[in-house]
Structures are given as structure tokens and as C-alpha cells.
Amino acid sequence: MQSLRLVAVLLIPLLMPAFLAERPSSVSYAQGKGPVRFPEVVAPRNDIQMQNRVPVPMRDGVILYADVYRPVAEGRYPVIVSRTPYSTERAPSAYEAAVHFAQRGYVYVFQDVRGRHESEGEWEPFFNNGQDGYDTVEWAARQPWSNGKVAMQGGSYLGQNQWRAAQAAPKNLVTIFPMVASTSIYHDWITLNGGWRLSFNFGWGPVRQESRIMQNTGAHTLEGVNAIHYDQLQRHLPLSTMQQLAGRDAQFYDDWLANPDYNDYWKPLNVEEMFEKITIPVHTFGGWFDIFSQGTLRGYVGMSQKGGTEQARKMSHMVIGPWGHGASQSFGDIDFGPTANVEALALQVRWYDHWLKGIDNGLTSEPPVKLFVMGRNQWVYEQEYTLARTDYRPFYFTSAGGANSDKGNGGLSWTKPAKPSTPDRFTYDPDKPVPSLGGNNCCGTPTPTGPKDQRPIESRQDILLYTSDVLQDELEVTGPVKVVLYASSDAVDTDFVAKLVDVHPDGTSYNMAEGIVRARYRDSLSAPSLMKPGEVYRFEIDLVGTSIAFLKGHRIRVHVTSSHFPQFDRNPNTGAKFGTTAEIKVAQQTVYHDAERPSHIVLPVIPSRGAPGSSR
Numbered sequence: 001m002q003s004l005r006l007v008a009v010l011l012i013p014l015l016m017p018a019f020l021a022e023r024p025s026s027v028s029y030a031q032g033k034g035p036v037r038f039p040e041v042v043a044p045r046n047d048i049q050m051q052n053r054v055p056v057p058m059r060d061g062v063i064l065y066a067d068v069y070r071p072v073a074e075g076r077y078p079v080i081v082s083r084t085p086y087s088t089e090r091a092p093s094a095y096e097a098a099v100h101f102a103q104r105g106y107v108y109v110f111q112d113v114r115g116r117h118e119s120e121g122e123w124e125p126f127f128n129n130g131q132d133g134y135d136t137v138e139w140a141a142r143q144p145w146s147n148g149k150v151a152m153q154g155g156s157y158l159g160q161n162q163w164r165a166a167q168a169a170p171k172n173l174v175t176i177f178p179m180v181a182s183t184s185i186y187h188d189w190i191t192l193n194g195g196w197r198l199s200f201n202f203g204w205g206p207v208r209q210e211s212r213i214m215q216n217t218g219a220h221t222l223e224g225v226n227a228i229h230y231d232q233l234q235r236h237l238p239l240s241t242m243q244q245l246a247g248r249d250a251q252f253y254d255d256w257l258a259n260p261d262y263n264d265y266w267k268p269l270n271v272e273e274m275f276e277k278i279t280i281p282v283h284t285f286g287g288w289f290d291i292f293s294q295g296t297l298r299g300y301v302g303m304s305q306k307g308g309t310e311q312a313r314k315m316s317h318m319v320i321g322p323w324g325h326g327a328s329q330s331f332g333d334i335d336f337g338p339t340a341n342v343e344a345l346a347l348q349v350r351w352y353d354h355w356l357k358g359i360d361n362g363l364t365s366e367p368p369v370k371l372f373v374m375g376r377n378q379w380v381y382e383q384e385y386t387l388a389r390t391d392y393r394p395f396y397f398t399s400a401g402g403a404n405s406d407k408g409n410g411g412l413s414w415t416k417p418a419k420p421s422t423p424d425r426f427t428y429d430p431d432k433p434v435p436s437l438g439g440n441n442c443c444g445t446p447t448p449t450g451p452k453d454q455r456p457i458e459s460r461q462d463i464l465l466y467t468s469d470v471l472q473d474e475l476e477v478t479g480p481v482k483v484v485l486y487a488s489s490d491a492v493d494t495d496f497v498a499k500l501v502d503v504h505p506d507g508t509s510y511n512m513a514e515g516i517v518r519a520r521y522r523d524s525l526s527a528p529s530l531m532k533p534g535e536v537y538r539f540e541i542d543l544v545g546t547s548i549a550f551l552k553g554h555r556i557r558v559h560v561t562s563s564h565f566p567q568f569d570r571n572p573n574t575g576a577k578f579g580t581t582a583e584i585k586v587a588q589q590t591v592y593h594d595a596e597r598p599s600h601i602v603l604p605v606i607p608s609r610g611a612p613g614s615s616r
Contacts, residue, residue, distance in 0.1 A: 082152065
């Protein structure tokens, strides 16, 4: 066995990044509930030491390697475990959390997952994280520097690792804090409820994760691929040969393509079906525009309703802000103000101090949900999510048959249509897809993310726009959003995409939530069925969730179209087996909004902080 190298880290100021310096906490006010206070960054207290490449044996004999950061002073400390596929040596980001927690009285075990970087074994994303996480937690609890209490930490893939380990229920795991993390790899990572996330899957998967050491190819151009530009590469059909064109050959990506339905391949990776197995409190943390916002929301809801113990149900918490894949003040085209940003490490220290050190820091007396209301740009406390006082209100689509583009006549009305109306029609050509302009994406792909001004695409004839009158009063929408769409197509399969948009008085329009439905999955993600051309179907498009106060003088708008490329792959409209065809068909789409087929968006209106404005 290789000997361990012990490195003493004594010069704390040199290791502490500038953003960890002490600064005032962010404070905003919730109506009737007092201030929402986030903790300040506490100054470090300990000199620390680091053991490099510590072997951690798994149950099958594979050795995973970790770096162990701990206070210099001898003793037994609570342990925080973080498991990464991105290398424990990717400076400086790899060290920030490790140093931060070790300086504050924790042992931090930072491990390369199976098959990555220094760890042994075969790399297959997701599948070994439950048992390997269990084995690592129990190993950490037995070490001479451990007091037996273990938590887990990290975001994105590192957050999903926490869910899987908690699902395996190691006896010494006290709590987890998954940030910007998926709870179901199929539903909110590989797809959004069936719509294939092309830009993210291809960029995260074969481009950067194919080998043990990640490829360093940059965001926009793939080196060594005949100078093919990334967005051009994503137009390649069939999808099944795209990665070979890029010089990649990742078996796991072929497996993803071969399993487009929710089936037995994906079910072991869905924590949402197993919340009752998790008996510890969980703190989720994410952003309204994060690619995994669904995981943040469903993770909290699942634990608060189905957690395996009363403590898990009552003491799980959530923070969700106006961000993408990490906290910030500005995202996309919008600056949400100085209180929007949150010091995530300080928030975690407070959580771990309570659960691992038993410190009474007021955590148990706070409401469990802290969410940011955009538009009003205000943090609020809530006792639950979704909010018990929510008034789910349908806002009905109207038009004279010409809702196409920003020059169209599409409207929104609180009144259900009572008579026939002329439906709206548009053409969806997979060769001319609507370009992705903002939304919930992340992680190095060139697709624009976050709230972006939608005007550059609103002149297109293949987007239907339904817009309210100018609001005479503020209207807060907080919670899950969905579009109920009555539509037909001359294709046997197609997509429908919807966005909820905030239109400002100056005409700028910003996406606040989005969703997609693949027609073959309209009834079931596990048992797809093709359509009959010309037949009208009822589709539900899940826009996941948001919190936005549409201010007085603004208007509410809904986009309906059939593409959002390259964030989602283009549906070829042929009904062929997913990913196998280069053939495409132009589809003629029809959207209905009459008394019998009242297409609408369902808005979760919060009566106590807003009232519906004027309607059309």
C-alpha cells in the first residue's frame, strides 16, 4: 500500500479565498414574518493539515482515494464527506470547501468517485454512488480523527451523490446538504420529463466525461474535430453517431440514447421513489433557473411529506434563489439586487454546526423554506412548499386565429371561453428550430441560460404569443406552473414547448419558467404512444416552478412553440425510434382555445401578497 504524504497547511490567510472574508449577511423582509437572515461567514479558527491520497476500500475490493483535510490539533471531529467525478485536485475550486470546513472544526474527506482520476474501478456515471457513498461514510465514521458523526456536502453531481448515499441509509450519516442537485437522473438531468437535454447531455457527457481524466476542450469548439463548431455539431443527425463525429466513444452515452423512456435502467437512479428510505434531515439549495431546479423543489417536497422519520419530515429545509447553477446577484440579463446572493458555505456551516455539533443557533425556530420572489426582489420565509394559501388560477389563451409572433393577436383572459374561436396554427420545421434563448441550462455548454430578453425570437411566425393586458396591480406567482394545451398535429410525434414571460413596460420580455412535452409521452413516460394525425389531444406541459411578482404596469405572456434548440433536441416528427434517424418531417401544428378545448396556463397566485390585475 502506498504510504501517505502528510502536508501541514498553516498559513490560513494564503488559503482563504477573498470571497470567504467576513461580510454582512444578506437581509430582506418577508411580509408579516420579519427579516430573512442568512448567516455571516465566520472567521476561521483552526490551522489545518491535509493527507493526500488516502485509500478508502469499497466492499468489492476497489480502492477509492481521498484527500483528508482536518484541524492540526489532535482530537475527534465531526466529518463532512464530498465525492466528486471532477478531481479533488482541480484548483482552486476543489480546495475552497475543504479548507473552509477544516478551518471551522470539521474533518473534510474529499474523494474521487469510482473510475475517476486517482480512484480505481470503472467509470459509469451515477450507478455506483449509493453503495460507494455508504461505504465511504461508514469508513469515515471509524477513523481515529472522527467522532462518528458524518454529513455529506457538495453540489450538482456531488449533490446527487448525497441523495444516493442517503438512500442507502448508512447508520452514521446524520444529514446531507445537496445543492443544485438532481433527484431523478431521468426526469431532471438527462431529460426534462421526457424532453432530451441535448446541449447539456452532450457537453457534460462524451465531451467532458468520456475518459478518466476529463477532456479540456473549451465551451464552444471541440479540438481535433476538424474545427467543427459546437453548435454545428449539435445539428448532426442521427443523434446516435454525433459523439463519434466528435471523436468520442462513451458507452454510457450510447446507453442513455438507447433508453429514452423511463424504464428499469433509470428507476434505480430515482430518489423520488424512495424518500421514505431517507431518515435524516435534508437541506436542498438551488436556483429558479438552475438545470436541476426540479430536483431542489421535489427534494424538499419529497422529504417534508415522505421522509422516513418525523425529524426528517419536519426539519428538512430549502433555499431557492434567482440563480442558475450557483448563487449570484445577477443571472442572465437581470440584476436581482444585493440581497439576492447568498454565502452558501456560511449557510452550510450553520446547518452542520446544528446537526453535527449540537449548537443551538436558532435553526429549529425558523420556517423551513426561504425563497426569493423575483420582480419584488425579496427573500421570504414560508412554512411549506407549495404554499398552502395558493390560489391555482387558469389564465386562458385567446386570439382571432393569429397569435403568431409579437405582431399577433394572442391574449390571456381570466374568463373561460364560452364560444367557438378560430384556432392558432404554426409550422414546425426541424431544420429551422427556435433557438434556445435563456432558460434552465448549465455547465459549460454554449447555450444561453437564465432570464434573457426574448424579443430577438418573438418576431418568429412559429411562436404563438399570448399576452395579458397591462396589470393594474401586482400579481405574485409562486409555485408549480403548468400549461394545459389542446393541440393537434399532422405528425405522429412532435414537441410542444411553453414559457412563462414577464413583459416590462419598455417592452423587454424575460423568461421566468419553461417546460416541454414530447407528444409520445403525453400519457406516460414509460409507455410512449404515437398520435393520430389531425386528432386533438390534451397535453400538460410542466414548467416546474417559479416565484415572480409581476409588477403593476407589466404584462404576463406565454410562448407556445415546438422547439428550443439546442437545449432540447429537435423532434424529427417522424415517430422513428429515438436518436436513430436523420430523416425529418415538417409538422403543421394547431392550438385550440374554445369552450370545448380551453388551452390555458395555471398560475399559482398568492392572494396575501398580490391580487390579479386587469384581464382580457
